[in-house]
Each structure stands twice: as structure tokens, then as C-alpha cells.
Amino acid sequence: MASTFTRRNFLRISSMSLAGAYLASCSVGGGGQSEAEQALRAAFSQPINDLDPHGPSSVDESTLLAGRLIYDTLVRRDGDRLVPSVATAWEQSEPTTWVLTLRDDVTFHDGTPLTARDVKASLERVRDAGTAQSALWTSVTDVEVTGDHELRLVTDEPLGTVPVNLTLLFILPADKMNADGFFRKPVGSGPFAVESFTPSDVLELVATEHWSGKPALPKATLPYLPETSSQITALRTGDLSVLWPVPPDQVRELEGADGVRLETVPSYAYYFTWFNCGREPFTDPRVRRAMWRSVDIATIVKNLFGDGAERMTAPIPSTVFGHAEQEPYAYDPDAARRDLAEAGFGDGFRTSLMWFSGTGPLADGLAQAMISDWAKVGITVEPQNIEKAEWLQRLNAKDFDLELQINTVTTGDADFTLGRLYDSAADRMGYANPELDTILREAHSVSDQDRRGELYADACRIIWDDAVGIFPAALISTYGLRSSVKGFEPVPSNQPDLRGVTLET
Incomplete structure (x- = not known):
């Protein structure tokens, strides 16, 4: 079932x-045709x-947009539910085995039938591609075709996220997808x-x-x-x-x-600023919290975005499964100065913030507003508005003090962001927390959605309280x-x- x-x-x-x-x-007038x-x-x-749904642009919103129209997935999202698409059923027959049953009436645009063999080749291709989506499937050790329209996924550990991950598995024809x-x-x-x-x-x-x-x-x-x-x-x-x-x-x-x-x-899209938690002074959570308290998030979001964004209450948007509301950090410059003094930075310090203008709407304004507020408590932040390629290279090398970006929780599930970015093994921003690792890995493995919700609530609390980043605005x-x-x-x-x-x- x-x-x-x-x-x-x-x-x-x-x-x-x-x-x-x-x-x-x-032009409508010039062409002489009606809009209809x-x-x-x-x-x-x-x-x-790029139209390669498994390639380097696999999680870019534009590639995903095109992919939804050109290709099929096994499962699709319908509002707040996951519903059948090419797969008519998916069942976790054993803790490390999923059985997928496919429709028998699906054909590619050239008329050839879509079979389990195409699903196997597509899953293995994205798993082995070394791209952002690959991390969703690294636990899959074997894909066994058991019939033209049935296959088994075997994983090295329980993988409860298979159904939601299948909403991103675009099926390509096995015999053609690797052709020049x-x-x-x-x-x-x-x-x-x-x-x-x-x-x-x-x-x-x-x-x-x-x-x-x-x-x-x-x-x-x-x-x-x-x-x-x-x-x-x-x-x-x-x-x-x-x-x-x-x-x-x-x-x-x-x-x-x-x-x-x-x-x-x-939307599933939101702005955040990561601290490089492996670089002084951001190894100290007191400094990170002080920098959050010194920014008037509520006023910035209201004045800059108006109805185009809402203030965040967790490290993921409220639209995402696993969101658990936290107490917003109050704007309190005096408390921020006290925290800085306690951490040994009573006279403030100098640091930098990198971003690229094309990261999203009003990114420059958001960066400058935060920099202005930090200056009021003695923190001088050098603005580094750089090209996207340089930003990406430095982000991946953790060569930054602070960085600003937009993220989209593509699957609508917390595992795509929290599980993929905040596990210590990912080492994305120098933050490591064994307790959080345990929570995220259990949430990744279990299939019970109530239990997953409880675990992600704990994860949201830890990331928020430790101020791994500042999470100002979820976009509308x-x-x-x-x-x-x-x-x-x-x-x-x-x-x-x-x-x-x-x-x-």
C-alpha cells in the first residue's frame, strides 16, 4: 500500500x-494574435x-522548474501530502529495504516504455554524480530490478526519507541519458x-x-x-x-x-547568515548570540520586504515539515554589548560578511542593514559583495567569516536542509555538535512522521539556541x-x- x-x-x-x-x-498587437x-x-x-536534473544544477530552482515539466518522478507532492506519480506504491518491507511498484502505462516522449530499468539507471546516476542531490541517495547500496515495473532499494542503514526524496528523482531513459x-x-x-x-x-x-x-x-x-x-x-x-x-x-x-x-x-525559500563557527571569534556561541541580538530583525524585515517576507521563528520556514517555532531573539544592543564583554570583546572587533547580489531579492539591502546595526555595538563588518563563482568557492572552502545566502528546502522536508547541512560530517560552516548529529541521523532513518517531527523540533531548538547562524526572513x-x-x-x-x-x- x-x-x-x-x-x-x-x-x-x-x-x-x-x-x-x-x-x-x-508582442500581442504586433503578431495579430489573441493571448489565448x-x-x-x-x-x-x-x-x-541546464536541463540535466541529476547534474551540477540539480537543486537550482530553475532546473527543478523545467524538470517538473519535462520529466516524471516516482512520487509527487500534492499540497501537504505525498501522492503516487510513476510509482503506484512504495513500502518499507524491511528496515533497510524499500519495494517500489510502477505504473505500466508510462512512455517517454519518443514512444519507448518507461520501466524499472530506467528508474534504476536514474537513481544510480544521481547517487554517483557527486552533486547536491547525491547526498539523498548515498545510503542506497543496491537497486534491484525485480520486474518490468517493480524494483527494490537496499540501503546500508534505515532510510525513512525515501518517499520524500523520490519527489526529486527525475526518471531518464537508461539507454540515452548519457549520450553526448x-x-x-x-x-x-x-x-x-x-x-x-x-x-x-x-x-x-x-x-x-x-x-x-x-x-x-x-x-x-x-x-x-x-x-x-x-x-x-x-x-x-x-x-x-x-x-x-x-x-x-x-x-x-x-x-x-x-x-x-x-x-x-x-515559500520554501529563506535568507540566513552563517557564522564560520570554526574561526575566531565565532567559536564562542556568546559572540554569535550577541551579533543576533544586535540586529533589529523585525524592523529590517518589515521595512525592507514589507509583505514579501515574514520573520523566521526557526532555522527552516514554517512551510516545511519539521518546523518548530522558537522564541525570536529580541533586539537588545545593551545585552549584546554585555555578551561581547563577557566573551572578551568589550571593545568590539573587525570581521567581514560575504554575499553576491544575485542571491535573491533585496540581498544588498539586507546585508547593509545588518552591517549598520552591528556597527552600533562596536562590530565593524567589511562588506564583501563578490561574484557568485568566488562566493561559492569560498563557501565550500569555509573561507569566510560570515556569509549571507538564500536556501530553498526543495523537498519541503527538514531533512533536505537540517540533515544535509548541519550534521558534523557535512562540515559546512565549522559547527559540530554530537547531540545534534544523533538527532538528525535518527530523523533521517525513521519512517514514523510523528517521531521525525519530534526530532526535528529538537534540532531546530539546538541550532537556534547555539546561533549557528542568523535566520531573518522567509520569503513570500x-x-x-x-x-x-x-x-x-x-x-x-x-x-x-x-x-x-x-x-x-
Whole structure:
């Protein structure tokens, strides 16, 4: 029998001339076609650079967005539940064995049937790829095909996260997925097939016959418009049908716009600042707590983001299974100064904060606001706004004092973030806590969701109390839609399902 999963609370831009060229080429007035006669034109705020769902970009939101449309997964999320997709059932027959049963009517876009052999090859490929998703599957020691539509996963220890991880396992054709050039025009089994793809420019999709029914849309076009002003203009004029997420500081530009409606949903994305807990003075939790208390988080989030974010109450957003609300750190500069003095830094100290501007909406403003507040208690923080490639290299090498970034809990489950980033073995920010390791590893292994919730509540408390980082804002995703768009459902993952969307005049 298929197991189900519940979580708490269902509640996340080329130049102007290139953007202008795009707008001119697809102008409604210029083409002489009504909006309903054209493809849905849906623009995400990030470029789609890669269609390999197992590769280096496997957890990039843009790659995941495309993957949801082109490929199938074994399990999919429906609101707060995990429901069958290509897998009709998943059962933990033994503590270290999962049995998966597949549909027998799934075909790839080239007409070949999808079988257990394709699932095996896809799982082994992502497991061995050495990418961010690989960590989800390192416990899998054997994938045994027991029939055309059945297979067994054997793990070296109990792995209770298999069902939720299967929502990220995109199935590719075993005989073709490693061929040169495959991902320039890949073959999947999802509801849309790739018509053409130009990385960082546009992805053109056509509807295809699918086991769940052919999409209502004949085509979907996903262009990348790098300039925010071009995005807003394109939505207002009807050259875009959907735009998301609308930056918080641009929402007012669309409020009340003719033919445009806005819909919001709390997302899986959030800002955080990590301390390098292995580097002085951040080896001392008193210093870390002092730096948190010296930042007026509530005021910064309200003034900077408005309705585009909410203040966090745990190291993961409230939309995520495993969230457990903690007492927010009160803004108290005097207490922060006392903590610093007790830790031997009564005269303050100098440090640095690194980030890259493209990390998310209003990142520069958030960084500067925190730096300003730290200066008030004697902590001089050098701003290091650097290129993404340098930021990533330094992050992976732990060559930073503090760093600011956005993270997305892609699966909607705490294991994806807490279990993957805060276990001592991961060594992502120099923090090690054996008690936390024990909690996270048990939560990773057990299947009982109530027990997992209890364990993640303990993990949230430890990470929060030890101030491993500062967790200021969970983002609210605002979707801008033309009034002609029907059947579109905003989702916290920023990866909407377009199968039921229609365009009306």
C-alpha cells in the first residue's frame, strides 16, 4: 500500500536591448494574435541554464522548474501530502529495504516504455554524480530490478526519507541519458516535451500525451528577462502571461494594474547568515548570540520586504515539515554589548560578511542593514559583495567569516536542509555538535512522521539556541498573472504544475 506523508501548514533577472527584442518579437498587437491563441509565456526570475536534473544544477530552482515539466518522478507532492506519480506504491518491507511498484502505462516522449530499468539507471546516476542531490541517495547500496515495473532499494542503514526524496528523482531513459548532447533536447516522460532550448534565454515546450492526461495548454514558453523593469512591463502589456516571484519592492508596480492579478504563497525559500563557527571569534556561541541580538530583525524585515517576507521563528520556514517555532531573539544592543564583554570583546572587533547580489531579492539591502546595526555595538563588518563563482568557492572552502545566502528546502522536508547541512560530517560552516548529529541521523532513518517531527523540533531548538547562524526572513512568493490565465496554482516550491492551466480571452 502506498504510504503518505503530511507536513505542517501548506503555505517563494542579457541586457535591456535583448529584453526589448524579445518583447517586440512576441508582442500581442504586433503578431495579430489573441493571448489565448499563443503559448503560455511564463517567466521565472532565474535563468534556466541546464536541463540535466541529476547534474551540477540539480537543486537550482530553475532546473527543478523545467524538470517538473519535462520529466516524471516516482512520487509527487500534492499540497501537504505525498501522492503516487510513476510509482503506484512504495513500502518499507524491511528496515533497510524499500519495494517500489510502477505504473505500466508510462512512455517517454519518443514512444519507448518507461520501466524499472530506467528508474534504476536514474537513481544510480544521481547517487554517483557527486552533486547536491547525491547526498539523498548515498545510503542506497543496491537497486534491484525485480520486474518490468517493480524494483527494490537496499540501503546500508534505515532510510525513512525515501518517499520524500523520490519527489526529486527525475526518471531518464537508461539507454540515452548519457549520450553526448542529450540535454540540449532531452527526452523525458513528463507532460511537456522540449521543442527548443537556449540556455539562459528561452525554453520552448509542447504538450504531449501523458498518462495523467494531455495538458490543456498546447505550448508553454519560459523566457528569461534579466531586467526587472522589463519583466514588469511585459506582464502589464500582456507579453507575459505569468511572472514569478515578483520582487517585494516591485509589487506596488502591479497592484491595480489592468488585466493583472497577484497571488501569494509562503515559500520554501529563506535568507540566513552563517557564522564560520570554526574561526575566531565565532567559536564562542556568546559572540554569535550577541551579533543576533544586535540586529533589529523585525524592523529590517518589515521595512525592507514589507509583505514579501515574514520573520523566521526557526532555522527552516514554517512551510516545511519539521518546523518548530522558537522564541525570536529580541533586539537588545545593551545585552549584546554585555555578551561581547563577557566573551572578551568589550571593545568590539573587525570581521567581514560575504554575499553576491544575485542571491535573491533585496540581498544588498539586507546585508547593509545588518552591517549598520552591528556597527552600533562596536562590530565593524567589511562588506564583501563578490561574484557568485568566488562566493561559492569560498563557501565550500569555509573561507569566510560570515556569509549571507538564500536556501530553498526543495523537498519541503527538514531533512533536505537540517540533515544535509548541519550534521558534523557535512562540515559546512565549522559547527559540530554530537547531540545534534544523533538527532538528525535518527530523523533521517525513521519512517514514523510523528517521531521525525519530534526530532526535528529538537534540532531546530539546538541550532537556534547555539546561533549557528542568523535566520531573518522567509520569503513570500508573489505570482503576477494576466486575468486570462486560469487554473494556475501558486506553490511554495516556485515550481508550478502547468498541466491544468488554460488561457481565456
